[in-house]
Amino acid sequence: MDGNNTPRTIRSVERASEIIMALTDEGMMGVTDLSSKLGISKGTVHTHLTTLSQEGFIVKKDEKYCLSLRFLGIAEQAKNRIEIYDLVQKEVDNLAERTDERVQFAVLESNKSVFVYRAKGENAVRASIKIGEYEHLHRTAVGKAMLAYLPKHRLETIISEHGLPKRTENTISDPDKLKSELDTIREREYAVDDEECVRGIRCVATPLRDDVGRILGGISVTGPARRLTDERIENTLKDNLLRAANVIEVNAELS
Numbered sequence: 001m002d003g004n005n006t007p008r009t010i011r012s013v014e015r016a017s018e019i020i021m022a023l024t025d026e027g028m029m030g031v032t033d034l035s036s037k038l039g040i041s042k043g044t045v046h047t048h049l050t051t052l053s054q055e056g057f058i059v060k061k062d063e064k065y066c067l068s069l070r071f072l073g074i075a076e077q078a079k080n081r082i083e084i085y086d087l088v089q090k091e092v093d094n095l096a097e098r099t100d101e102r103v104q105f106a107v108l109e110s111n112k113s114v115f116v117y118r119a120k121g122e123n124a125v126r127a128s129i130k131i132g133e134y135e136h137l138h139r140t141a142v143g144k145a146m147l148a149y150l151p152k153h154r155l156e157t158i159i160s161e162h163g164l165p166k167r168t169e170n171t172i173s174d175p176d177k178l179k180s181e182l183d184t185i186r187e188r189e190y191a192v193d194d195e196e197c198v199r200g201i202r203c204v205a206t207p208l209r210d211d212v213g214r215i216l217g218g219i220s221v222t223g224p225a226r227r228l229t230d231e232r233i234e235n236t237l238k239d240n241l242l243r244a245a246n247v248i249e250v251n252a253e254l255s
Contacts, residue, residue: 012048015038015040015044015048016048016051016052018038018040019034019038019045019048019049019052019058020052020057020058020067022034022037022038023058023065023066023067024067027066028061028064028065028066029064029065029066030063030064030065031045031046031049031065034049034065049065053065056068056070057070057071075132079116082107082116082217083252083255084208084216084217084248084252084255085116085117087248087251087252087255088105088117088208088217088219088248089105089117091219091244091247091248092104092105092117092118092119092219092244093119094244095119095219095221095240095241095244096119096120096121096124097119097121098121098240099121099221099223099236099237099240100121100122100123100124101121101123101124101125101221101222101223101227101228102118102119102120102121102124102125102127102221102222102223103118103119103121103219103220103221103222104117104118104119104127104142104219104220104222105117105118105217105218105219106140106142106143106146106217106218106219106220107216107217107218108137108146108215108217109134110134111137111154111157111158111161111162112134112135112136112137112143112162113134113135113136113137113140113142113143113146113218114132114133114134114135115127115129115130115131115132115133115135115142116131116132116217117131118131123223123227124223125201125222125223125224127222128197128198128201129197135197136162136164136165136167137158138164138171138172138173138178139165139167139171139193139196139197140193140196140197140203140205140220141190141191141192141193141203141204141205141220141222142191142203142205142218142219142220143218144181144182144185144191144193144205145185145190145191145205145206145207145218145220146207146215146217146218147182148182148185148186148191148207149186149207149209149213149215150215155179155182159175159178164178167196167197167198168195168196168197168198168199170194170195170196171196171197172196189206189242190204190205190206190233190238190241190242191204191205191206192204192205192233193205193220193222194225195225200224200225201222201223201224201225202222202223202224202225202228203220203221203222203223203228204220204221204228204233204237204238204241205218205219205220205221205241206218206219206220206241206242206245207245208245208248208249208252209249210249210252210253211253216249216252219241219244219245219248220241221237221240221241
């Protein structure tokens with residue numbers, strides 16, 4: 001570490017990571033496009049692409065590059081770390097079918113939420129957050145649902161580390177307002193994202209916990225604000241969501 005306690009990093013690894021993430025976002029890109037997007041010289045981009053190709057992380061197709069299928073194996077290994085994944089998958093699929101909306105499962109990692117599985121009902125809207133993408137906890141229903149059951153010192157650490165950046169005008173960015181919201185979530189056992197992450201989209205979510213209260217993840221139902229009204233959440237979605245969470249938690253204890 002240097003004098004201000006900032007961890008030392010390896011620039012070439014950072015560059016390689018930037019290239020991998022760019023290809024993740026865009027699908028296929030050529031050297032010129034990558035150079036322009038990342039602000040790196042074509043020569044440097046080409047050197048990194050050659051190395052990543054030799055290591056089997058990317059492949060070249062018609063003068064463009066994309067991620068290799070090796071990432072399927074990497075993703076499978078990462079997924080296998082989530083002990084309740086198979087239990088959640090079944091219930092998320094069932095919940096999507098019952099609600100006709102988009103349903104997703106997220107876990108905590110690096111003090112952010114990461115969506116790891118998603119199912120689409122008949123009327124499901126398009127997702128704005130990709131599988132594997134990190135998101136601030138305070139900006140989504142599932143993030144707030146998990147945040148509400150973390151120890152207070154962990155909450156303070158998260159706010160200090162990541163802040164409370166806004167994504168829409170409805171995003172809660174004041175620590176006191178967030179803490180009040182988390183109190184409400186604990187009282188009613190579910191959280192609501194009221195167009196706080198994406199305009200026009202609402203979500204309702206609940207955490208998944210083990211028998212000692214440890215957070216295992218969270219599940220949420222997402223849809224247009226005109227469909228996910230307070231009345232529908234209270235009358236039908238809440239019960240379906242809590243029932244699915246209960247099934248997962250019970251089976252997790254038995255497994």
